[in-house]
Amino acid sequence: MTQRVTFQLQARDGKARRGVIQTPRGEIRTPAFMPVGTAATVKAMLPESVRATGADVLLGNTYHLMLRPTAERIAALGGLHKFMNWERPILTDSGGFQVMSLAELRKLTEKGVTFRSHVDGARHELTPERSMEIQALLGSDIVMSFDECTPYPATEEVAASSMRLSMRWAQRSRDAFGDRPGHALFGIQQGSTFRELREESAQALQQIGFDGYAVGGLAVGEGQEAMFDVLDYAPDMLPEDKPRYLMGVGKPDDIVGAVARGIDMMDCVLPSRSGRTGQVFTHRGVVNIKNARHRDDPRPLDESCTCPACRSYSRAYLHHVFRAGEMISGMLLTWHNLHYYQVLMDGMREAIEAGDFAGFERDFHARRAEGDIEPI
Template sequence: MKDATQDPISHSPFSFKLQKTCSHTHGRAGVFSTPHGIVETPRFMPVGTVGTVKGLTPAQIEATGAQMILANTYHLHLQPGEELIAKAGGLHQFMGWEQPILTDSGGFQVFSLSELRKIEEEGVTFRSPRDGRLIHLTPERSIEIQNTLGADVIMAFDECPPYPAERGEVQAATERTYRWLERCVKAHQRPQEQALFGIVQGGIFPDLRVAAARSLLDFDLPGYAIGGVSVGEPPELMYPVVEATAPILPENKPRYLMGIGTYREMVRAIAAGIDLFDCVIPTRFGRHGTAMVKGERWNLKNAQFREDFRPLDETCPCYCCQTFSRAYLNHLVKSKEMLGYILLSLHNVTELVRFTQRIRAAIWQDRFAEEFAPWLDEK
């Protein structure tokens, strides 16, 4: 086992301590320290877009083992507004979550709200889906909003190109993302309280990704993310991008793969050297009556569960699995009872957090490549 301990960053409340690395892959175990606590990596982070992980209380989220959650700059700006959140004492106080928070910059909405926005060099103009008003989001405005919200980690404003897109279009978006990062760094007013992460773009083109990653190193940021994946491309095109990009990013900084939350994708990314993940999958599945169990997806509406009185997963410590049967969950989901969706969301978040905890333990014991071999194959 290689010991790759790094000295913490002395001048900042943020540090990443690399504790162990896998002897057969680039997989790594570390600790990311923030003003609101630590995040043991690799780790899955639940998404709380508007300041809430859908259907779950902060206490329930903490019970899943989650150590950091996400919120979204664009949506919180629309409702209730960053000024109100600041009056409440900041995002942690407002939503009752005392552990680390990361805010996305609004860059993903440049992709997801393509029919409601116009991209220019200065920034992006959105038409609000709420009331039709125009919202002009620039790199400077995104950072200003995030500084006001007060999350531990804030993201640079970027342009996320769609899939498929021509190489020229992707290259232009990647170059603009670099220029916007320069503006974000200059606009950031709270570097001692909030870590600004840069985002590597480049679409499905590994050479563009590598060049973008290398260019971002000049900024010496507290952390780096790989964005613009899981935007419609097949996994076999995503894996080479991550595997080419991750090792270029600094060893002593956290590496975050944005928008990823499936078993195989996380295992492959961790093997490439990724530390952090987020995705809406666990609560979205829960709201549709689907459970994530040991690598499988179960539709609890199915008749096979009607008289199945076993726990959903007998190895899972969550409240759902420790208290209720598959038959009861089947009944709740078929009756469209809110409790069923809450319980499945609770279990699903626990499942993905525990999955990354298992990987962390395997890296510590140098058995990651062996234990997770079924997820690491090429199929």
């Protein structure tokens, strides 16, 4: 595989962009939503089922995979694609966010982060160089540079110090990544909610030079309004001819709002995690399948949906298996949610192509405002 990873913009409507990322393992249509396969699996889903929802790319997690089963073991077994039976593109995050949020007794220095595993308490060190090594062992198609995810809220002084450390780590990530044809390295913009810091970060990243650029440090508790305020300007600071990836987002209305502001890629555990807890996303908003109103309802979750949960099962059945704690509940509801997210992405791609993204956005919000169908 010597082909380069490339990005082509195919259409625009306002700031919304439609394009395609070409990789040796297949194309990623943008705007793209990446289901999260934290530990080399999208929970409750077979890989072929994830693909059937329309997903072009999955996200794998460096932190979790380095701890268990280890990157070295995955490499010895043929790489992450073969290991998890997913032959299409995989993006791996750098591990920085999980170290900050999950690891115990962590210590941050210029070199990197030392921490104790949340799995067994063993001591590990994660640096930009080690993150690049792990992601190379995994064999992911899109590699993320190692950064510190600035906590929120943060003072401008703290945010500036954190961002500048991430920029020094970005340079070290670039140096350690080297030249790997067929694989791409993305840099991550930081700066919290401070416009000047975001600008400084964007300029630093472009001087280093990356194959794509992420907007990091959002969806960390600042709320949608503050996130959109940053997205009103942050994507515009990044190169037009490269993909723009908003990390860890989000709810359906977050995603539509992000695409309207120039974002091309997103990921989030929400559709799969919600599926396991009985929360279902439909065109008319969120449905809680655990609620008693569904127990005698023979209708599908969403009449316009073609996923297996909606095609073959009633709300009454889905309510029953959720209440009974049956595994099929998480399987069907996760499939539905991932399918809904991919239909949403497909609708946005078509609307951008047709030059009617504003109409799509208007209809999307109007249908959700109607709320769920009336109980029987």
